[in-house]
Amino acid sequence: xxxxxxxxxxxxxxxxxxxxxxxxxxxxxxxxxxxxxxxxxxxxxxxxxxxxxxxxxxxxxxxxxxxxxxxxxxxxxxxxxxxxxxxxxxxxxxxxxxxxxxxxxxxxxxxxxxxxxxxxxxxxxxxxxxxxxxxxxxxxxxxxxxxxxxxxxxxxxxxxxxxxxxxxxxxxxxxxxx
Amino acid sequence: xxxxxxxxxxxxxxxxxxxxxxxxxxxxxxxxxxxxxxxxxxxxxxxxxxxxxxxxxxxxxxxxxxxxxxxxxxxxxxxxxxxxxxxxxxxxxxxxxxxxxxxxxxxxxxxxxxxxxxxxxxxxxxxxxxxxxxxxxxxxxxxxxxxxxxxxxxxxxxxxxxxxxxxxxxxxxxxx
Numbered sequence: 001x002x003x004x005x006x007x008x009x010x011x012x013x014x015x016x017x018x019x020x021x022x023x024x025x026x027x028x029x030x031x032x033x034x035x036x037x038x039x040x041x042x043x044x045x046x047x048x049x050x051x052x053x054x055x056x057x058x059x060x061x062x063x064x065x066x067x068x069x070x071x072x073x074x075x076x077x078x079x080x081x082x083x084x085x086x087x088x089x090x091x092x093x094x095x096x097x098x099x100x101x102x103x104x105x106x107x108x109x110x111x112x113x114x115x116x117x118x119x120x121x122x123x124x125x126x127x128x129x130x131x132x133x134x135x136x137x138x139x140x141x142x143x144x145x146x147x148x149x150x151x152x153x154x155x156x157x158x159x160x161x162x163x164x165x166x167x168x169x170x171x172x173x174x175x176x177x178x
Numbered sequence: 179x180x181x182x183x184x185x186x187x188x189x190x191x192x193x194x195x196x197x198x199x200x201x202x203x204x205x206x207x208x209x210x211x212x213x214x215x216x217x218x219x220x221x222x223x224x225x226x227x228x229x230x231x232x233x234x235x236x237x238x239x240x241x242x243x244x245x246x247x248x249x250x251x252x253x254x255x256x257x258x259x260x261x262x263x264x265x266x267x268x269x270x271x272x273x274x275x276x277x278x279x280x281x282x283x284x285x286x287x288x289x290x291x292x293x294x295x296x297x298x299x300x301x302x303x304x305x306x307x308x309x310x311x312x313x314x315x316x317x318x319x320x321x322x323x324x325x326x327x328x329x330x331x332x333x334x335x336x337x338x339x340x341x342x343x344x345x346x347x348x349x350x351x352x353x354x
Contacts, residue, residue, distance in 0.1 A: 001182075002179075002180035002181055002182065002354075003180075003181045003182060003183050003351060004179070004180065004181050030212045030213065030347060031210055031212050066252040066253075066315060066316040067252060067316065068250035068251055068252045068256065068316060068317070068318075069250070070248060070250065070256065070320070080250075080255055080256045082250075082251065082252050082253070082254075082256075083252040083253065083315075083316075084252065084253050084254065111287060111305075113212045113213075113285040113307070114212055114213055114283070114285070117213070119280065119281065120213055120281055120283055121281040121282065121283070121309075123285045123307040124307075125285075125287060125305045125307060125318070141320055142250060143250055143305070143306075143307045143316060143318045143320075144316070145252075145307065145309070145316045147281065148281070149280060149281040174181065174210060174349075175183075176183065176186055176347060176349050177183050177186070178186065178188065
């Protein structure tokens, strides 16, 4: 039996600007795998996607994030996307790449470390792949941290520029047998 | 993808070298480490392979490590971190690690390739997250390293340089 245990599957079935996945982190696991798939927008306007965490009271945390992501578009030069050159510590860039209208879709794999612990920051690593605003193919790979020791029980994918109308997020816990 | 646990170590007291052995097939393996702490603020962590030497798992320290990574940094431009014929691969571009603020720790994900094959080199890909002490900011390498000795390796080693490992959970899985 795999030590990766499916905890939650959330599917987007209507147009939304945020997808909240709540009550998935617990004392059962220290490390989680998140797989995002088939995100697309309702309109022809593309959108970024960002990651934020949700505390055990159900509130979305909007401060104290650091991130560093290598942004790799197919049609132009690569760039560093990081906290100090975006002036943004309100979220982690990126969550699932940049979705656009079908057939331009986006997906990702993320790992989250120690979210539920109240004595540790919450770290993440991940990579994204998407195609948007034809002909741009974009991949990114990066790391992030929430520099709070708040206990985290869930997360949010933000789509600030355009609603998404499709997409699936699967959350797995990585079991350690002592 | 399935992950089947092979070995785990939970560190609660000073440990010089955390060895995760048990690799005995030609499958890909992966190491996860979470909540890693070290005994000395501004010290380093280093990565190596292990080998079964007459029944004893032994960390390999000869100068046969080649590495090439991009060091991601939240507070400044990313940099290249590379070397050949080194005695280890340092974590996070050899950045001193900050461990003196509540909440700070290190977290890692390493995929291991060809370790069981005695006629090929052993390869590793890295994803690392630390808080750097000179910047107190997020930092980590993406990339990989190789140990250029064609022999079988039975596991993976994470150890301190000028420090010990004082905490963390380290787990080796087989990827099926």
